[in-house]
Amino acid sequence: MAETRQKVLLLRHTYNPDEVVALGARLCYAQADVETLRERISRKDQAAFIAGVMARGHLSVIEHATFTFAIEGVSRALLAQITRHRIASFSVQSQRYVSMKGFDYVVPPAIAALGGEARARFAQQMETIGAWYEEWQRLLGDAGERSNEDARFVLPNACATRMVVTMNARELLHFFSLRCCQRAQWEIRALAWEMLRLCRQAAPEIFAQAGPACVRGACAEGKASCGRMEEMRRRVAALGNTEEPEVEGE
Numbered sequence: 001m002a003e004t005r006q007k008v009l010l011l012r013h014t015y016n017p018d019e020v021v022a023l024g025a026r027l028c029y030a031q032a033d034v035e036t037l038r039e040r041i042s043r044k045d046q047a048a049f050i051a052g053v054m055a056r057g058h059l060s061v062i063e064h065a066t067f068t069f070a071i072e073g074v075s076r077a078l079l080a081q082i083t084r085h086r087i088a089s090f091s092v093q094s095q096r097y098v099s100m101k102g103f104d105y106v107v108p109p110a111i112a113a114l115g116g117e118a119r120a121r122f123a124q125q126m127e128t129i130g131a132w133y134e135e136w137q138r139l140l141g142d143a144g145e146r147s148n149e150d151a152r153f154v155l156p157n158a159c160a161t162r163m164v165v166t167m168n169a170r171e172l173l174h175f176f177s178l179r180c181c182q183r184a185q186w187e188i189r190a191l192a193w194e195m196l197r198l199c200r201q202a203a204p205e206i207f208a209q210a211g212p213a214c215v216r217g218a219c220a221e222g223k224a225s226c227g228r229m230e231e232m233r234r235r236v237a238a239l240g241n242t243e244e245p246e247v248e249g250e
């Protein structure tokens with residue numbers, strides 16, 4: 001049993017996602033055939049076409065781009081939240097087919113911040129739950145899947161899991177609006193920002209304005225607003241800092 005940390009990989013995405021989406025956007029309003037459009041759409045045009053359809057709310061166009069992530073070292077508490085997003089596809093490690101004996105677990109930063117003694121106490125509690133789990137496996141006959149499926153009822157939300165998740169770009173934009181927001185719980189928020197960073201590298205135009213709602217306009221949280229809109233905007237802007245800035249007037 002050990003403490004574990006979040007790990008996110010962008011396994012696959014639509015080849016040239018910005019180009020595919022820009023082509024879809026342009027095709028709706030052009031007489032030219034696909035080959036001609038492909039030749040005509042330069043990188044600069046891609047940005048304009050994508051920004052145009054998004055500004056008009058013509059968001060079905062960005063559904064053409066999909067992104068598949070491998071996520072591990074996250075808690076079952078996070079799993080309960082991310083699976084609420086219905087326009088996503090999930091494959092999650094089973095607690096029936098896979099024994100959770102010696103399970104890894106996630107320690108909330110606020111508990112870790114209490115210091116070594118609190119951390120050790122949390123680890124001890126996980127050991128105790130691990131012992132309960134094994135006790136139930138034994139009492140249920142150590143019968144693999146049949147004992148795991150009931151022994152797991154004593155497992156904690158901290159128990160780590162892994163999954164493969166696929167979302168299209170439209171769902172990702174929605175997910176980032178909700179889950180990059182300071183109102184979202186810390187673990188899914190950290191995951192959302194890392195997914196956004198990876199998406200931004202793969203498709204800078206589609207995700208140019210992605211992030212919490214306040215990045216694009218007023219905060220959607222009303223009285224519950226964190227008031228940190230400027231910080232959020234700077235954070236999103238910094239995600240694009242890998243590119244050379246354009247120098248004008250020289």
Ligand SMILES: Cc1cc2nc3c(=O)[nH]c(=O)nc-3n(C[C@H](O)[C@H](O)[C@H](O)COP(=O)(O)OP(=O)(O)OC[C@H]3O[C@@H](n4cnc5c(N)ncnc54)[C@H](O)[C@@H]3O)c2cc1C
Nearest residue numbers: 081083084085086087088171174175178179181183184185
């Ligand atoms: C800060 C925060 C706190 C939360 N607290 C709670 C809580 O206390 N309790 C709780 O139960 N949940 C809670 N949630 C989860 C929340 O209610 C949503 O279930 C979750 O965020 C998924 O959002 P969604 O339904 O918009 O997205 P998705 O399921 O990803 O769907 C995307 C969009 O598709 C459309 N759509 C999808 N399915 C349908 C449908 N059947 N009919 C019509 N349109 C559809 C909607 O426009 C939807 O916004 C919380 C979420 C956040 C961000």
